[in-house]
Amino acid sequence: MTDVQRYEAPTTLEAAAEILKGGDVTILAGGTDLMPQSEAGRIRLKPVLMNIRRVAELRGIEKTDGMVRIGALTTITEILESDLIRDTLPVLAEAADRFASGQIRNMGTIGGNICNASPAGDTLVPLLVLNAEVELAGKPNGHLATRRVALADFLAGPGRTRREAHELLAAVVVPVPPEGFRARFAKFGTRPALDISAVSVAVGGVLHGGVFTDVRAAFGAVAPTPIRGPATEAALEGKRLDDATIEAAAQAAHDEVRPIDDVRASAWYRREMIHSLTRKVLSHVADA
Amino acid sequence: MSLTREIRFTLNGVERRASVPVTMSTLTMLRDVLRLSGTKYGCGEGECGACTILVDGVTANSCIMFAVDCDGRSLTTIEGIAADPASKPLRDALVEHGGVQCGFCTPGMVVQASHVLHKHPHADPETIKRGLEGNLCRCTGYKKIVDAVASVAGTMEAAQ
């Protein structure tokens, strides 16, 4: 824990990328995952600790050219309270409301939540349903460059992403959903928020004349990373969103997930809850 | 020996300087370096809220915040809130409603509750309960704490 030899607090993205090029850097954003994990010995801090909280380019939520760009340092509270998010991406606000506690929402960042890559990540599930991309910035060849990667491809495993060592997650970018798009999120738990999900579900699509298209379904805590559910999507795509379809989709969800047993729930129960939660989320989408 | 960093910040309205190891938590800095014992260690993992303080006007769990991240920021602890007369109605309400038993969770509750009231001046009990969802109490069963906060909702400006 105390092997840090250098502490940096850059104020520009360029400066941050330059530091990353040197290698051996642990990135500090909100710190709400980094501090407890390194205290507990689950993460070993690298020789350079870089605090990116002063990098202005990482802040802000804006809509341009049909995309909503959310800076990596946007806190969960800022997402929850953003009119833009509420109007354009309400399912993300819904998940933000189910996130931890007020204290953690105030400090935790969306960039941190994505890079923490928890299998149960509460913001990751709706972001998958929104076809989000992550924007990575770095200086691979001497000048600042960015690239975009689909979130689904960016998440590599529990706690692992495909961020290169010289890269910083600068923003998450979400296409403005099409007309008639509705999406809902639900997290299994006995509390409104403070639980780490045993399972979570988000489903979205365009509902027009009772028919559901452009369907996206995502699940949390049932795989090494939050995942999309192709079989569930197939059971819904182009169908009328009625009880029979909902039941079939819930069954498809139950069958396609691969959960494990752990201290929070058994694999069997997770499957059962995916079934029940998917049904519930779909009913909410149908009723909305 | 761990790397230290000198930081400057405002603490309870006063400009301060401290030299802290880069891996130290804000909670440890408050208690061991700055000798303010009002903010409590409950779990060290951001799960219980006993360490709640205000950072730039919003609440945070000081146990999971790096002390170096306080550089350039404004912190308010229970000591600062209690010294502010604006917090007296809330503190008095907690006392009068019986919302204090062993009192260990109380500083965190006061800080968090005053922030909840600042954001939702007319908070109803359901909003208050959600607002306090990250503050654990083992003694009171929460009811009198919620009653106390509800009794001042709509009647005060929260201490910030």
Next chain:
Amino acid sequence: MSTATIAATIAKDSLIGKRIPKMDAPEKASGKTRYIHDINLPGQLHAKILRSARLHARILSIDTSKALALPGVHAVITAADVPEQRPIGVKKDHLSLKGDRVRSYRDEIAAVAAESVEIAEEALKLIEVAYEDLPPLTDPRDARSPGAPVLHDAVPDNVAMTFEYANGDVAEGEAESDVVIEDEFSLHYVTHCCMGVSGIIAEFDPSGNLTLHSNTQVPFLHKREFADLLDIDPGRIRIIQPPIGGGFGSKLDIYPFEPICVFLAKRTGRPVKLVFTREEEFMASPTRQPVILTLRSGVKKDGTLTFRSVRTLHDNGAYTSWGATTPFVMMQTFSSLYRVPHCDYRTEAVYTNNPYAGSFRGYGNLQATFALEQHMDKLADALGIDPLEFRLKNAQEPGEVTPQGMNFKTCGLKECLTTAAESSGYREKRRQHIAERSAPGSVKRGVGIASMLHVGGGAKIYPSDGCGTILKLDDFAHVTLMTGASEIGQGSETVLAQLVCEELGVPLDAVTVVNNDTDITPWDVGVHASRTTFIAGNSAIGAARKARDKILHAAAKVTNLTAEQLDLRRGCIVRAEDGQVLMPLAKLLRSLHFSDKADLVITTHYYEPPSQHQDRQFKGDVSAAYAWATQVVEVEVDTDTGIVRLLKVWAAHDVGRVLNRLGIEGQIEGGIVMGQGYALTEDLMVENGRCRNPNFRDYKLVTAPEIPEMDIRFIETMDGEGPQGAKGVGEAPAICMAAAVANAIENATGVRITSLPFTPERVYRALKEARHD
């Protein structure tokens, strides 16, 4: 106070029954209170403990040389360094530092005292231990199997403790029964989760006197124990109790970290402070006693209970603490909650490599009531009798003495039952919910009822169950009450001040309570068994009445009235008949002080409750009073997920008399929510001896949004012995919650679940299995 500012007459008034805020609350709400964690003595060192990396093993070697060499380390000790250490605990089977063998993951192998916590933690990592694994024993059911590992050589059958009780003739009772049922109930591990973690500071002065800053709930017993442990004169030990961050029974025994801290203080010659991390608190603090319980109950067709026969298996863990003695309380419930002529009860507590249990609010009664009250519902259903009627039929009345010898001088059980049932609409709701079981919809509601019986006037298990008080008044009518009774957050100091104010007619802010230093306060056995209000209360009243007598007799001399014609009100001496103010109390006290007789008003009183020690058959009137409560709960079960929401609790408590309405409500609300956690959310998952969820993330305490609505009513039976008629209530509200919830789940779903906790997956599984049957 000058005569000019006092009213001419003062009417009689009283603080009893009023809503009185806790005296220490304003300081707590300002963050000024200094708990043990906040205390730092000059020159102090910080201690950390190295715990076993193995479940059950011989220790082959411990190498502390690298740890000792770390700069900033003052001492590293192992068992070899303290050959004089004596075993601690209820059975004295527990050495603080383990030398030859470890029997659980809690086991303390070494300890470090260093300049800082960080250095101490670093030093722990440098201690090298070589183990040789021994076969594990983690299922109490295996403890007596042939070939089971023997955990303590002196106890080859692994049976740490047994209890056996009987009254009447159970075989005869069974023969008379028209319905007999038997079930196995399983009660799980939960833990106290005090918000303030465990800690201690030990300091020797140059003469070898020891001062402990400790959150013990039994300071005088602790003094004795430490004296034995260290082979020093108990008179040279002083225990100072800082404000506590929660007790709930967790601090009733000596635990290894305490002697270890003292050993380090002795060795280093410096004050040593030892504070747990939260993870350590989960892993190393005593738990509630897990129990496997078989209950066999019988009833006649007219609804009269006939017998109860109980067998329990207690997982004693690796060493014996108070958990093993919970049968002492459990048998009282089985023999005496509702009228039962025949009862027998047998317990075995067996050693395993699991965590050991201590005392925890309710002390076995939650476990016993969980079984008993489920059987009450089952028996009622089997007979086709309404469950409330069935309970009322068998409920005792004042004046009854149970077959175990408990004398119910006051008994509000029937009133508790009818009050809770009426305020909740239990009967109609229960019928309605049964009808709704077959209605469409996956969410079902149910109501459940359960009562409890617990000691309410102490429990005479030690040679004395008493408490001493010293009371002094100064020249300004300020009262100092020095009581042996500790304050553990429950508000005892405020109640004691109220009782004194009632006798002396002074305002509450004229009273200072001193209760936290064994050099100052008189003896009290400790905070347990819901005894403090009753026993410390009577002790305080005794001392206050002596002071009142002295004052009124002195006042009689100067007012030409008799003492009987005088009264004390609002800091004044008044004529009792009409409240006419005669003089300020302070003035009388000063004249007493500065007269030629030169006297101060300082009084003492030791109150020993008129309870009995039980005989060798556990029979006897063990408490000076008994408390009852009935709770009705309404739950909502989502059969699609197994999630059980607690909607509302209606509680009726026989408390003798309400002394501080605010304080007693707070105790009941807190106890209800603790009971809610025991029933629905809390589960310390011990697997192969290891705690898998030593944190708040995965050990779920109830949070604010989850609490039920609560309707709390008091039955005031005015106990003749109790202070102002009051009885104890500290443990009562937690005791019947789980039973009521179990009965409510059955009402909602038709499925009875006999093992805790009712977490969603377990409820879901139980409902699914029932559907398949």
